[in-house]
Amino acid sequence: MKPTPFDPVTDLAPIPFSRELCQLAAQLKQDGLIWHPHVGCFVWDKDEHIPVSSPFPHRIYFILNMGHFLKIFESTSKMVEQLVWLPTWHQARLICEQLSIASKEINEKLLAKSQNGDNLVILYQILLKTLKNRKTTNK
Numbered sequence: 001m002k003p004t005p006f007d008p009v010t011d012l013a014p015i016p017f018s019r020e021l022c023q024l025a026a027q028l029k030q031d032g033l034i035w036h037p038h039v040g041c042f043v044w045d046k047d048e049h050i051p052v053s054s055p056f057p058h059r060i061y062f063i064l065n066m067g068h069f070l071k072i073f074e075s076t077s078k079m080v081e082q083l084v085w086l087p088t089w090h091q092a093r094l095i096c097e098q099l100s101i102a103s104k105e106i107n108e109k110l111l112a113k114s115q116n117g118d119n120l121v122i123l124y125q126i127l128l129k130t131l132k133n134r135k136t137t138n139k
Contacts, residue, residue: 006056015042015088016118017057022046024124025086031131033095035085037076039063042086049073049082060086092123099130 008017015021022044029035037043045059050072054061063069073079087095096106110122 003055005053008057013056014062015086016120017060018118018121019058021086021118021121021124022058022060022084024121024128025084027128028124028131029084031128031135033085033127033131035080037063037066037069037079037083037085039066041091042088043079044084044086045082046084047082087124089120089123092120092127095127096123096130099127099134101126101130 006013025044026046035041041063042056043061043063045054045061048059050059050061056062069079070076073082093106096103106123106126109126110119
């Protein structure tokens with residue numbers, strides 16, 4: 001069976017696959033966002049470690065079967081090292097809760113900026129600001 005790639009013209013994306021979102025996710029990783037690979041995660045293979053073509057734009061993959069990814073990377077620690085996790089909206093909100101970011105703050109920023117940009121990008125920006133602040137505070 002030949003795989004059918006994602007068509008951004010006709011298909012509804014489960015998350016926005018923009019370069020901006022990928023770059024923000026890479027910054028989140030760099031600033032300490034912890035990720036434990038598991039089924040149900042989207043990842044960005046920016047350095048092209050995965051030999052098969054991506055079903056989504058920009059070399060984004062969905063982890064449907066950990067076994068396939070472990071054959072390529074050999075361990076979850078290598079997956080964490082070589083891939084960039086793209087948290088979904090729900091995952092990003094859960095991370096906000098874990099980092100004790102107030103829902104009121106999130107909702108205010110989403111309402112103020114939602115006309116200018118994607119809501120997931122805004123959530124990533126909120127998370128990035130929080131992680132950077134914690135890094136500065138812990139020095």
